[in-house]
Amino acid sequence: MAMTITEKIFARASGHKKVTPGQLVDANIDVVMCHDVTTPPAISMLAERGIDRVFDPEKIVVTPDHFQPPKDVKSAELHKRLDDWAKRHKIKYYYKLGRAGVCHALLPEQGHIRPGEVIVGGDSHTCTYGALAAFSTGIGSTDLAASIATGRLWFRVPASMKFVLNGSLRSGVYSKDVILTVIARIGTDGALYRAMEFVGPALAEMSMEARMTITNMAIEAGAKNGIIGFDDVTKAYLEGRLKGKQDYTVVASDDDAEYAVVEEFDCSTIEPMVALPHLPSGGVAVGDCAGTPMDQAYIGSCTNGRIEDLRVAADILKGKEVKIRTLVVPATPVIWKQASDEGLFDVFYDAGCVISAPTCGACLGGFMGVLAAGEKCISTTNRNFVGRMGSPKSEVYLASPATVAASAVEGKLADPRKYL
Amino acid sequence: MATAHVYKRDHVNTDEIIPARYLNTDAEAELATHCLEDLDVNFVKKVRPGDVVVAGDDFGCGSSREHAVWAIRGAKVQTVIARSFARIFYRNAIDCGFYLIESAEAVDKIADGDEVEIDYDAGVITDKTNGRTITFQPLPDFALEIIAAGGLLDKIAAELKS
Numbered sequence: 001m002a003m004t005i006t007e008k009i010f011a012r013a014s015g016h017k018k019v020t021p022g023q024l025v026d027a028n029i030d031v032v033m034c035h036d037v038t039t040p041p042a043i044s045m046l047a048e049r050g051i052d053r054v055f056d057p058e059k060i061v062v063t064p065d066h067f068q069p070p071k072d073v074k075s076a077e078l079h080k081r082l083d084d085w086a087k088r089h090k091i092k093y094y095y096k097l098g099r100a101g102v103c104h105a106l107l108p109e110q111g112h113i114r115p116g117e118v119i120v121g122g123d124s125h126t127c128t129y130g131a132l133a134a135f136s137t138g139i140g141s142t143d144l145a146a147s148i149a150t151g152r153l154w155f156r157v158p159a160s161m162k163f164v165l166n167g168s169l170r171s172g173v174y175s176k177d178v179i180l181t182v183i184a185r186i187g188t189d190g191a192l193y194r195a196m197e198f199v200g201p202a203l204a205e206m207s208m209e210a211r212m213t214i215t216n217m218a219i220e221a222g223a224k225n226g227i228i229g230f231d232d233v234t235k236a237y238l239e240g241r242l243k244g245k246q247d248y249t250v251v252a253s254d255d256d257a258e259y260a261v262v263e264e265f266d267c268s269t270i271e272p273m274v275a276l277p278h279l280p281s282g283g284v285a286v287g288d289c290a291g292t293p294m295d296q297a298y299i300g301s302c303t304n305g306r307i308e309d310l311r312v313a314a315d316i317l318k319g320k321e322v323k324i325r326t327l328v329v330p331a332t333p334v335i336w337k338q339a340s341d342e343g344l345f346d347v348f349y350d351a352g353c354v355i356s357a358p359t360c361g362a363c364l365g366g367f368m369g370v371l372a373a374g375e376k377c378i379s380t381t382n383r384n385f386v387g388r389m390g391s392p393k394s395e396v397y398l399a400s401p402a403t404v405a406a407s408a409v410e411g412k413l414a415d416p417r418k419y420l
Numbered sequence: 421m422a423t424a425h426v427y428k429r430d431h432v433n434t435d436e437i438i439p440a441r442y443l444n445t446d447a448e449a450e451l452a453t454h455c456l457e458d459l460d461v462n463f464v465k466k467v468r469p470g471d472v473v474v475a476g477d478d479f480g481c482g483s484s485r486e487h488a489v490w491a492i493r494g495a496k497v498q499t500v501i502a503r504s505f506a507r508i509f510y511r512n513a514i515d516c517g518f519y520l521i522e523s524a525e526a527v528d529k530i531a532d533g534d535e536v537e538i539d540y541d542a543g544v545i546t547d548k549t550n551g552r553t554i555t556f557q558p559l560p561d562f563a564l565e566i567i568a569a570g571g572l573l574d575k576i577a578a579e580l581k582s
Binding site: 050145219259279387402 | 431434435437439440441443444445446454458477481484485486487489504506507508510512516562571573574576577580
C-alpha cells in the first residue's frame with residue numbers, strides 16, 4: 001500500500017484508500033486561488049450557463065495581481081468584474097488594493113495553505129504551495145469555473161519523480177540556483193504530467209521562502225506539481241499564521257513508495273546559475289556568461305520577491321550604484337512594509353533603483369518595466385520565453401536575487417560571490 | 421480542405437501563442453487576431469477556417485492561460501497536431517471541447533502547406549498532398565465525453581440540472 005505524498009493527498013481528497021499513477025479521480029478542493037486575468041472569464045462562463053454560485057465563500061481566496069493596480073481601461077474592467085463577483089458572493093478572503101499582492105507569495109504568507117490539502121489556482125505557478133507539503137497545481141479558466149462552482153475537479157494521479165538534494169549550498173548560491181540546475185538537467189518537459197518531489201539534506205537547511213522558489217518553478221519542467229515533505233521548518237512557518245481552520249493533516253511519502261525516476265544532485269558543487277534565453281532550461285554557471293551587457297535588472301515576482309530575496313539584494317547593493325535601470329518589486333504589501341521598516345528601501349533608493357508596489361507587472365510583460373526590442377533583462381522571475389517581458393525581440397536571463405543585484409551593479413552579467 | 425501550418429520547433433509556449441500584452445481582454449474574437457503572433461507574425465493572415473497547426477514537442481508549455489486555446493479556436497483552427505503537449509494546455513483544450521492530436525508520425529510526415537483531412541473517430545489523418553495516411557490514438561473516453569458535451573462546464577451544467 002506504499003504511496004508517495006502526492007498519491008496520499010489524492011487518496012484522501014477523493015475518498016480512496018489507495019490511488020496509483022494514471023488513475024482518474026474526482027477530488028475535493030480545499031482552496032481555490034483567483035486573480036484578475038483568468039478568473040473574470042471563469043465568472044463569465046458560469047454566468048452564461050446560469051451557474052451563479054460558489055461552493056464555499058471561505059475556501060476561495062481572491063487577489064488581483066497581474067495588472068495590479070489596473071494598467072489600462074481593459075484591465076480595469078477585468079478588475080471590476082472580479083470585484084463585483086467577489087463582493088456579491090461575499091468571498092471572505094478577498095485582498096483588495098492595499099492588501100493585494102502577487103498571489104503565490106500572498107497565499108502562504110497570509111496562512112491559506114495547509115499541509116495535506118488540495119489547492120488549485122488559475123495560474124500555472126500555483127505549484128508554489130507544494131513547499132508546504134500540500135498538493136497544488138495551476139489550472140485554466142474552465143477548470144477554475146468548475147472548481148469555484150462545485151469544489152471538485154477531475155485529476156489524473158501523476159507519477160512521482162524524486163529529486164534528492166545532497167550536500168550544502170556554498171556561499172553565494174541559493175535555492176534559485178538549485179532549481180535552475182535541476183531544470184537544466186531534465187529540460188522544460190522533463191517532468192511532464194508528473195509530480196516533482198524534493199528531498200534531501202540541502203533542502204532541510206533551506207528556509208520556507210527558499211523552498212517556495214524551488215516548487216514555484218516545477219511547472220518550468222512541465223510538472224503537475226512540486227512538493228516538499230513536512231518538517232520543523234514547515235511547522236515553524238505555519239505557527240500562528242493559519243487563517244480559519246487551524247488543524248491540518250501531515251502526510252509523508254512511504255519509504256517504499258514508487259518513483260518513476262530518482263535524480264540526485266550534489267548541491268555543494270552548484271554554482272550561481274543564469275538561464276539564458278529563451279527557455280528556463282538554459283541554465284549555465286554564471287562564469288560561462290559573465291560580462292554579457294544588460295539593460296535592465298528585475299528583482300521581484302512569485303519566484304523571488306519575498307523578504308529574504310530583498311535582503312540578499314540589498315546586502316549586495318548597499319553603498320553602490322546600479323549601472324542599468326533596476327526594478328525592485330516586493331511581492332506583497334507585508335513584504336513591502338517589512339522592507340521599508342528594515343531600511344532596505346533606503347539602500348535601494350541610494351543605489352538608484354525603482355521601488356514598485358506589489359504586482360506581477362513586468363514579469364509577464366504586462367507593465368511597470370517592459371522591454372524594448374533588442375533589450376536584455378537579468379531577472380529573478382521564472383520564465384524567459386520569447387517576448388515574455390515585452391518585445392519579442394528582447395531577451396530575459398533568469399538568476400537569483402544575488403546574481404541580479406551584482407549584475408545591476410556592473411551593468412552586465414556578474415558573479416555575486418565577489419560582493420559577499 | 422484544411423491546410424497544415426507546420427512549426428517543427430519544440431516548446432511553442434503560451435507567451436508565443438497569445439502574448440501577455442493582450443491578456444487585458446478575454447474576448448475570443450480579439451484574442452484570435454493575435455493568435456501565434458510571437459511565433460509567426462503572419463499566421464493570422466495565412467490561416468483559413470478549418471486549417472490545422474502542426475508542431476513539435478511540449479506545445480503550449482508555460483502559463484495556464486486558457487486564452488491560448490481561445491486564441492487558436494477563435495482563429496478557427498480545427499485542431500493542433502503535436503508530438504506532445506504541455507499538461508495545462510492539453511487539459512484546457514479538452515475542457516473547452518477542443519480536440520488535440522498527439523502524433524509524432526504526423527509531425528514527421530506533414531509538410532508546411534500540405535492539405536490534410538482528419539477522421540477523428542477512426543484516428544486517421546490523410547495528407548492529400550503527399551498521399552500518406554497517418555494513424556493516431558484518439559483521445560481517451562473521459563476526454564471524448566467532455567468534448568461530446570461541448571466542454572467541461574456544459575457537462576457540469578447538465579449534471580447540476582439533472
